[in-house]
Amino acid sequence: MEGLIYWFHGLKVELTSAALVSMTSHRQARFFSKEAGGQMFAKLSADHWRIEVATGPRHGDKRGRFHFWPNRKAEQEEINRFYEQGLEFVGDWHTHPENIPRPSRQDVTSVQNIVRESVHHLP
Template sequence: MFECVFKFQGLDVEIAPDALETMLAHRQRGFFSSEAGGQMFARLSPGKWRIEVATGPRHGDRRGRFHFWPNRKAEQDEINSYFKQGLDFVGDWHTHPENRPHPSSDDYRSVANIVRESTHELPGMLMCIVGRENPPDGLWMSFHLRDGKVATVQYPDGAAPNKESYRRRKFI
């Protein structure tokens, strides 16, 4: 398993192999597979977030083929627990039943609510969507800023990346 690195306007976001493995383990490979999701926790340093832990799914989440509603109390407990371990909540991840995932309007509204309602000093929050394909093609990552702007992954010449070009993406 390799590490995924995304760059967003001066911020490098790295997903550690263990966190990525957690997310990929819940891909919706079968026709009737339910969406899954969780939270991402990172070690923060200037200009770099390293996602060390991806949680979920958890007891009490409501899941279906095209929806995922997390257990909010369990999420807050995770945030408190990981904060004591020196990890900051930096966003959510969830699956989509598509090869190359793209966010829905509900996804955008959900992450906007998280940015607005969370108590934090971060410039924004991340949203990761896991599709059926292997990374990097099967991952969507976006950075949602406090001012409502969204930075998403852009590929050179509109081409999808391969593993060799994964670390050299251009971003907005």
């Protein structure tokens, strides 16, 4: 699987093949498949974010066909562990049981809360 590259103004955001494989291996391909999700960690420079790791799902996450509630303690442990390896937490991911996924209202609120509550120096 090829990696993907997105441009946000002058910022290049690269999803590596390894991270994509981790996420796509949890696609909800069957009617009974549960939502899966995790966190993304990247090597950062001023004009290039390279997302190298996509974690999850983890033991202790609560998963259903239409919901995913992560284990917050496990998330913080991941953030600490990858930070020591030079990788910064840059966001969450989760699956949807839709061919063309659209963020739910709860998804949007949740992302806004993460940005508001995070202490970081990222653009």
